[in-house]
Amino acid sequence: MEYNVFAKACPSRPTLEHVTGRWGSLTMGALVNGPLRFNELRRRVDGVSEKMLSQTLQALERDGLVHRDAQPTNPPRVDYTLTPLGQETAELLLALIHHLEARMPDVLQAQQAYDAR
Amino acid sequence: MEYNVFAKACPSRPTLEHVTGRWGSLTMGALVNGPLRFNELRRRVDGVSEKMLSQTLQALERDGLVHRDAQPTNPPRVDYTLTPLGQETAELLLALIHHLEARMPDVLQAQQAYDAR
DNA sequence: CAGTATCCTGTTGGATACTG
């Protein structure tokens, strides 16, 4: 069986969207250096709401990319970790992110040229 | 100057969203093997509407990732190409896409285990 | 062919309040 993300109904497409989506990519990226708790993640992923972070983590957990470790203590403590598959994925994502960050001067220049037309 | 996509106001964040967004990633991926015309792209990126493809291409062109080459003929002919920066970016994106496609069996298994809880 | 314009619906997603 071949998976092809360019096909509308391929099951890989939702997963790609979870990984590359607005909050998915930043969440994966934030976890690449080790486990984080819910509110630590919220602070790292600047701008995310509780609701969206929760939804994002659930989708990534369901895809087997993130592992959720809840301690039944009071107050509760939940650590989020990348699974091995998630770690590999996050590293590819980070390569993309770092590449874009490094080339932002070029991007900004292109935007100015475009807007000046 | 340092760019950091995890910061809410960093100019790199919109660009990351263009590249990784629902249609951006597929559009970049479709162009990695060479130029395509508008309707060729539409067929490759299964499910995209004219409107979204047009918007996506404009955003990517503004970021300097895609080059738009319009011939003033009748009927019109427009070729979309990746810029050198776009080509580098698309290759990193493709690495991610291919990795996910290859690991989809693991993902589907994780989803089933999650849903069975 | 390569779009743009318009309309309209569904989803995204933020704010707020509340729970274990």
Next chain:
DNA sequence: CAGTATCCAACAGGATACTG
């Protein structure tokens, strides 16, 4: 702390019709 529940505004995005 780590969420869930609810409400609502904004926007994404599809369908259709039209233009150069």
